[in-house]
Amino acid sequence: MHALDILGDPVRRRILELIADGEASAGGIAAVISREFGISQPAVSQHLRVLREHGFASVRAEGTRRLYAVDPQGLQQASEWLTPFERFWRGPFAALSTELARGKRERRLSAERAAASPPPRGDAAARTAGPSHDDRADSRNGTSADSGNESNSSSKDSYDDNGNNDSKE
Incomplete structure (x- = not known):
């Protein structure tokens, strides 16, 4: 059987995922696979045997338990086949x-x-701080900060389409 034939089965791929981080007991693997795939414990044991026989998993006995781990040999074969692609x-x-x-x-x-740029002029802090010293002085004099501009509040200039002053004074 080719390495990719082994990896083509979703149950065997999931078993490899389960043992990728370290050893797992055959019983623990069987419980997860049975729950996820709805297959029996003997069927899981058959998948474990295929992985072991084709160099994808190793097993060691610890008392009555069998602990499975990834064997890099089978994965190396798959990697070598995929290298040209x-x-x-x-x-x-x-x-x-x-x-x-x-x-x-x-x-x-x-x-x-x-973070490096100053906050915009019209931010909430500036609005709640009240008028500046210059604004208070201008209001006492009856002038505004915009008094130097041609368009102050007392002027109602309007212009026609050619830019001529249409104001009626």
């Missing part, structure tokens, strides 16, 4: 990695710029 996903994954790094950098720089 890696070119089909290495480029796109490298491009994805570059784009993720670029987006992360842009978010970081944007956050740094936002």
Whole structure:
């Protein structure tokens, strides 16, 4: 049987996932697989035997328990077979990695710029602080800060489409 034939079965792939982080007992594996796939304990034992015989899993006895672990030999065979095809996903994954790094950098720089820039003039703190010293002086004089502009509140200038003053005074 070819290494990919072994990995083609979802039950065997799930068993490998269960033992990928370390040893697991045959009983513990059987309980999870039976619950997830609805197969019997003897059927799980058959899958364990196939994994063991084809170099994907190793087993050791501990008293009456059998502990299974990943054997890298079978995975190495699968990896060797897949090696000529890696070119089909290495480029796109490298491009994805570059784009993720670029987006992360842009978010970081944007956050740094936002932290370094002063708050906008019309923020809540400026609105609640009350009028500035200059504003109070202008209100006592009856002038406004905009009095130097041509468009103060007392002027009602209007213009036609050609830019001519249509004001009626």
